[in-house]
Amino acid sequence: MICLLVLAPPLCAQDRVNRFDTPEGVQQGNALFQVHCTYCHGARGEGGRGADLTTGRYRRGGSDANLFDTIRNGIPGTEMPVVRATDDEVWKMVAFVKNLGAGEPREKASGDAVAGKAVFQGKGRCTGCHSIGSEGGTLGPDLSDVGRRRNLDYLAESLLRPDADVPVRYRAVAVTTKSGQTITGIRLNEDDISIQLRDEKDNFRSFFKNKLSGMRYDKPSLMPPYGTVLNKKEIDDVVSYLSSLRGVQ
């Protein structure tokens, strides 16, 4: 109580209320996140070298205080370092990270999610490449909780302009062998000696570069743009459906 009387909340070690859990705080936390965290956790917290922060589940605990401690102190014995920032800045990052993993949508989709599911599974043939739960393909990202991770604008853009932002793990590549065969797929790994990909038939393929006559990266995504496949209502419905996908509850 003495603490509360003397110090503003974020400065008090005993009081772990995050007064920056506001839209402004989240926005400022985003800017700080881009500086401190994206190298490992990705620009939108999707993970990579570091953990996926969009799931709403955190191994070190998901309370504001837990997240504050993790960011402030790092995780000893791992590559998660101490983040050198002020307490206020850490609290803002906490607000942003929690928002990444928010369980409920903050936006209201205009489409019909039920109709969107039908398009997704039928006319759109999306399940050939994307999985939801245990069903679907693996050429594209798992969408089981994409509504938790992506906002409506992002989802719509992904349908209309798939090349706009392709997760690095799903970047398309076309390799041509010296015998003239061209194989297109998702790049899984690459160094100066070889390249590994998942081809369009979902097979793992590995090629020594000295056996190839060419490699092309000029089309980042294998996904077709859906603006010519689906009408506007169908796009809105699929976006609504995707936004409803919140992962395993």
Add this chain to the structure above:
Amino acid sequence: MRIAAIAILAVMPLAGQGLPVTYERLVKADQEPGNWLTYSNSYNSWRFSRLDQINTQTVKNLQVKWLFQARHQEKFETTPLVVDGIMYLTRPENDVFALDAETGRVLWTYSHKNPERTYNCCGRVNRGLAILGNRLFMNTLDMHVIAIDAKSGRELWKTEIFDYTASGGYAATGAPLAVKDKVIVGMAGGEHSISGFLDAYDAATGRHLWRFHTIPQPGEPNFGTWAGDSWKTGGVATWNNGSYDPETNTVYWGTSNPWPDYNGDSRAGDNLYSCSILALDADTGKLKWHYQLTPHDTHDWDATQIPILLDAQFRGRPRKLMAWAARNGFYYLLDRNTGEFLRAKNFVRQTWAKGFDDKGRPQVIPGNDPTPEGIDTVFPGVDGGANWMSHSYSPLTRLLYVFAREERRVFTKNEIRHAAEGNNAAPTGLAAIGIVSDGTGAGRGGRGAGSPPNNGVFGAGGNLPPGAAGAGRGRVRFAPEESWGKVVAIDPLSGDTQWEHKVLSPPWGGVMATAGNLVFGGTVEGVVFALDARTGERLWHFSANDRVYAAPISFLANGKQYVSLAVGDVLVTFGL
């Protein structure tokens, strides 16, 4: 007879000449090709091995002989030393191991425990040791220099270099350089509001002998190159290793960026001796000359590369020269006795200088400064055309080998914030952080495992996405095609590139040339390679599949040549 021979072998010591490693041996290190006695193998920092068992003909038979499993998660940047069959190396953070160089088996260990919180910008790393007499020397993250008995691993003395918590925070990550009876020690912290220096300590006792302030103090020459009070916190660290010319008793050492890194508003002027080459008297630390590569730097283009010293005919007369491939993208040739600028030529794409005047001052092209919204048209990128990774010079090919970075990045200018302005004890400020694609998702070995996660970088801007200060969907992850690495072979006298060997990603490892006409190195994806030093053709490779943040060495153990390189958290040793 057979039994007798075995018995004799059994009692032979592991080492040959062994300890002590006298100063005279260090001066004549090239006469001990089986050993690796300094960070760069010799005072001239050629990082050249005179061994040739492994050569362009035999390298196809090179294979892994042993591994040293370091078992840690930090970047493994060490350069081991080898003295007659015994290898000494550091493991992050500040552990020292002595190994049998033929088998990799540990003989003794030493461990220095750092505080939980240290002020290193770029990982809790260490790059190696120096040896003199029977003593090994190591710098620590909490700003100590430690002498360790090379026979036992016992600590002999430990001297605090500086308060590691002062101002923005100090650290020491580089290898020391042992010269005569002294240990020359650099420090890190140029991303913080610190004030840099280079120190010398008595190798026998640890007593502090001299300090050269890399920012002139009031009343000293060039003090006026800093506006206002900016000199007090102007950065200018000395975080890598240096070179030494015994004939002139001169230590050559490079300095880092001025602080704030990406915002020069508060520090108008050239900001000497930032981004500079220093020539210092080894006995006194007095400055003989300086040459500033990047006046008033705002791109974090440290001049902390390791000087390559060579003697050659130049413009009709013999000269003592210095070859320097810099982070700002230019290769420089200087007269190392006088500091005279002789030549500069870019070895990677550069956009910031249209040339040099007669004194070697760059003629800067406007429009390349970092901006609040971020500018991505400046080359070289934040991590430079070269960085701290060792270069190598072969007296056989007379070529300088540089593992260079071609990279598109974003330079962002942010507000300046000093350590005291935070709302807690930690130094604060929006950070510069190296961000590149992690590409393959291959974890630590993945593509572009380039810059480390930010562990406290207190610049004012850096490689931030446009819009990072507010909303927006700016990107810093440029496509893989927009950045790559290359081993460049430069004629040091003309600055002309003789050949290039391109690799997938900008590197973080150094290179080593050998008398076998090979150039060894490793990529961030973990491809360890040997190139033909004459052509750049890759003759051999090994897929070690983890990041390389170190440079190779070569040595003899029991009469056989080996090559060692840290890959991931493993020191991999190859032999025929």
